[in-house]
Amino acid sequence: MTTVGYVHGYSAHETRRLGDQADTLAQLLHAGTTYPAGSRVLEVGCGTGAQTVHLATSSPDAHFVAVDVSDASLAQARSRVAARAPWAQVDWVRADLHDLPFADAEFDHLFVCFVLEHLPDPARALAGLRRVLRPGGTVTVIEGDHGSALFHPDSSYAHAVIGHQVRLQSAAGGNALLGRQLQPLLTGADYADVVVEPRTMYADDTRPTLVDGFTRNTFIAMVESVRDEALAAGLTNRADWDRGIADLHRTAADGGTFLYTFFKAVAVNPGAGRPS
């Protein structure tokens, strides 16, 4: 993650946003992910610990190693986990995921959530991570895909502001449309038994907690956070930007609906060589 310019988690606002996001999404994304007591699990790119809390909650007796490239994020992650999952067994390690200070096959499982979307070469990252995973161990990868955003009332201005976020993430070396590629990426990196599932978040008037927690405080907040960058890059002007954001907020108002799909993949390290 040293190789990209766009990394989450450096402002208080961002930290709160990522916390909100993790809380609302936790059940959707973490369902099905539990690790046996005593297993060694590497969380790659833990950021400020938003997912670490949920990993430790779902698997209280697993032993986690959480890696991030940023000392500041690790400090926040450590205090978040201490406050919200004090039982958690987590070793915090500052490292670049492309150059991990671990032995071959040292981990039983890998967990990689909202990380590949920021990497210029996610295929290379996945192939490299396989080195530290024991044969038969699993990798779990979770990514969103902004192309899945679907809402009522529809609005070309709203789609445009989402498009600006996609373009900026792409210019920074990432890919906000990566979810749909998880299966070919994992297969191409020589993982076996790849299973990808869509996990779809849907909010309307009948689910006010999701409208607030997801549509407003996660998705719209994420798009709004690139406003200055989008204007500075000349992708849009203030009037069009404001209209796009206002139209997104209409999808969170009475009679509005909002849908977004995450992709969750689990795959196995078949060991040396290509999978059979």
Place this chain on the structure above:
Amino acid sequence: MTTVGYVHGYSAHETRRLGDQADTLAQLLHAGTTYPAGSRVLEVGCGTGAQTVHLATSSPDAHFVAVDVSDASLAQARSRVAARAPWAQVDWVRADLHDLPFADAEFDHLFVCFVLEHLPDPARALAGLRRVLRPGGTVTVIEGDHGSALFHPDSSYAHAVIGHQVRLQSAAGGNALLGRQLQPLLTGADYADVVVEPRTMYADDTRPTLVDGFTRNTFIAMVESVRDEALAAGLTNRADWDRGIADLHRTAADGGTFLYTFFKAVAVNPGAGRPS
């Protein structure tokens, strides 16, 4: 359904396509829909009986009345159900859903699948249907939404051909982007306890049956079926059309992925007046 020009189910090819679609999708769409023994269920717009077979399979002791505006479709539906669900109790009735020959509150439940998308005024249709539903009875509505189509490799040509299908359906008085509107539509038609769930179909190399049954034989076949109409309307030219279809087929080839979201709504008739 007499009020629209675009109606499924008149050619042998279409009939086979809708049969394939129902088989592949049945588990996804019908999960959770079962009616008690002896209950009276109205299927509105049964077409060629693709869903009727699954309704009768999931609720073998319910009594169905299946309505369609087309005698030809009803004849096909009757023979399909006789062959595939011979135990089914179904009365077949030719009628316009806007002018149903039934008494007030005659049915315990209504089932309306892939019908509203063809109507110029789905809100009016839903409000009208409420007349024949007893207070406390449920309506189940299922619709797709072509805006949810997401695929790898991405292709602007592929999105364009999907857009042509959307435009033609719209010109015929329908709306291929209706799924996202089910909650406000049902609420606006004075139904209560509205619950909408996304039901997402996802296909990749690891799910060859879905790639074939859904991506190729349902979705791409549906788009391909409007080729002549799209060319005649001047929406596209042969080269661009062929490229769009070829790009869609790439999403069903090695390394391709395809995702589509249906919306399933269940709501209750609160009786006379507005819901509390």
